Amino acid sequence: MKLGDRGRTVRLGIIGMGLRGVEQMKVLLPMEDVEIVAVCDVYQDRVKAAQKQTIDSGWPKPFGSTDWKEVLDMPEVEAVIIMTSWQTHVEIAVAAMEKGKLVGMDVGGASSVDECWQLVRACERTGVDLMFLENCCYNDVEMALLRMVREGVFGEIVHARGGYQHDLRDEIGNGDIIRHYRLDHFIHRNGDLYPTHELGPMASYLNLNRGNRMLSLVSMASKAVGQSLWMKEHRGDNPELQNIVFNQGDIVTTMIKCQNGETMVLTHDCNLPRPYSRSGYLQGTKGLWTEEGRQIHIEHISKPHHFESDKELLEKYEHPLWKEYREFGLRGGHGGMDYLVLRAFIESIQQGVPFPIDVYDAASWMVITALSEQSIAMGSMPVAIPDFTDGKWMKREKRPADKFSLDTIAWDKFESN
């Protein structure tokens, strides 16, 4: 199948019509083989707006509800996409699998280790699959890097870094006004609240849950001063919020050790003024790439002891899916990757093949949040990362190309190394 080809119609319920839900609905509505048959949000006005948006796009009016359980009871819903607040993802996903609905779950961090186990056990018990919708795994740069890793350009991978570094001070600080839940987390918690955008691609480079796994982590949090300062300067309208104490450290750093000896470093940085960057960094026995400055050095290719721009090499190793996608025409948010992750979800369903990012990935990536909180709470003690595969990681195949729904969404068809 090629991008633009369309298969049988997949009927979706979308649960959670906040900023992210609306954004993703806009990507789904133009797809001829996707019908949104139900929309759901705790706020009635969002439900009505989503219904209107669907009708305006030429589709029948979807069922609307403020109770996600009603969506799960609909026989015409084959799969649900969960775009709700972080702390409700797992409850809804587990219930959906129990009702036999395939699940596309948006990213976020876990609140407890046990909820990650609940997710895994529900999937194993019901035999209903879940895809973790980590869009950054489908970004052009990350997919080119994955191809380079698979083709051995970096040699043996030793170390990777990345971060969720996003100045969210206004979104957090105005959380009560825009009905966004992030504010609660930053007031109350202290950990890496949102680790999967950088961790997802690294998990691919390092074959996590497929011949390798994360063993342990340690997290450390800086003081929390950035958001307080912002509140003092911007929220004079609400003295209670203006003077609120935040627990979330401005910079949370997490080191992770993998079974095959690699280390990873994650950074969470959302309360200080900064340009957005995931600050990717990938290093092996033959060279390294660094997102800051977009630089690369590969032994025997680059001038010794010098970086070069990554432009030429990333173009040379562009993933075939992205070549095709550029010809087809990029669409959807976040530089085009939102479209690809949703197509992977839809086409996996159409073809009845396993999702490329599955429940074990979801559990082991989300759990980093809960474990980083534990480590910080105990003064940066090391914490073990559970093996959610119960040992299956040793023999689980690397994702083979022919099991993917969209040929070129076989984002790791490069298995030569």
Place this chain on the structure above:
Amino acid sequence: MKLGDRGRTVRLGIIGMGLRGVEQMKVLLPMEDVEIVAVCDVYQDRVKAAQKQTIDSGWPKPFGSTDWKEVLDMPEVEAVIIMTSWQTHVEIAVAAMEKGKLVGMDVGGASSVDECWQLVRACERTGVDLMFLENCCYNDVEMALLRMVREGVFGEIVHARGGYQHDLRDEIGNGDIIRHYRLDHFIHRNGDLYPTHELGPMASYLNLNRGNRMLSLVSMASKAVGQSLWMKEHRGDNPELQNIVFNQGDIVTTMIKCQNGETMVLTHDCNLPRPYSRSGYLQGTKGLWTEEGRQIHIEHISKPHHFESDKELLEKYEHPLWKEYREFGLRGGHGGMDYLVLRAFIESIQQGVPFPIDVYDAASWMVITALSEQSIAMGSMPVAIPDFTDGKWMKREKRPADKFSLDTIAWDKFESN
């Protein structure tokens, strides 16, 4: 005093005439107010070469010895510069202070916590001062950043990062041939072997030992594969070394928590192909600077959510010492900073004022090596960092400008914040 002005003659003994000793002697020999009266190395050929080099520069032949104790017994030696192998620095420095010789000690990491205490106690007991010759504190970029910190450009400092990232595979791998001791450390140890080049400047930004201090650290090491691969490819001449097992992880990451809530992350990276970089990173409530890509973002100065080149701001905030130094003419190794750190040492002695980087700095920066080894050995457990000042850090003055030997070496005359 201005750069180029000369004071009374300071008579030095130089102990350790390896790569670094020779390099620094070349910087010292043209100084009219410095006489090298003794040179010392365990290898006789190096002693003779150093004597010849001194004579060739128009100075009297210095005393030469393979026993550093003989140098310490010389009444004409006022101060010694210790440029020996890392693990001998402290023994020689302590003995020198006991003999009343002022000490300029080159950088390196400690082997034990206790040797750092020995250094501190010797200084306190004898009243003889020691300067830690951390040249990177005197680099143009770091000094401009320090000025920016002092003038509040970054707001309240929250986080800093840096690394010793230097592809030393050939130097390490040929250690037996070039008589360099690094090989031993990489075979046997596993920790951040060389933390002070990045930590020294951070210590200035964060006022460590002067109103702030390091509380604890956690270290994590990746697998050790880079140097082994190099040995296999390059040391066929020595099958024993070719197949040797290295303990030192290729990438060692260390997180440090400070009393005032800041965090720091250090990276040690010497066994993989890479261009040299200290990857400095400095972040506060008003913005951040990152060495990779040489980018900066300052709120209300930079375009919102965008980095800009750091060129303009670093020029604007160039340190007065560096302005003067550029007019005077840069000299010495490592981009000119070697000359400045040695002038600070010499002129502090001439003027009888405290050294700008003292024994408490030396102990607390060097101890990171020993503590990172402990943390890694215990599976990345947090380890407490001793307070080598015995509580004096709370009231110790920030380095005031007028106590510095060279007016403009008052590298933290910017104390307004």
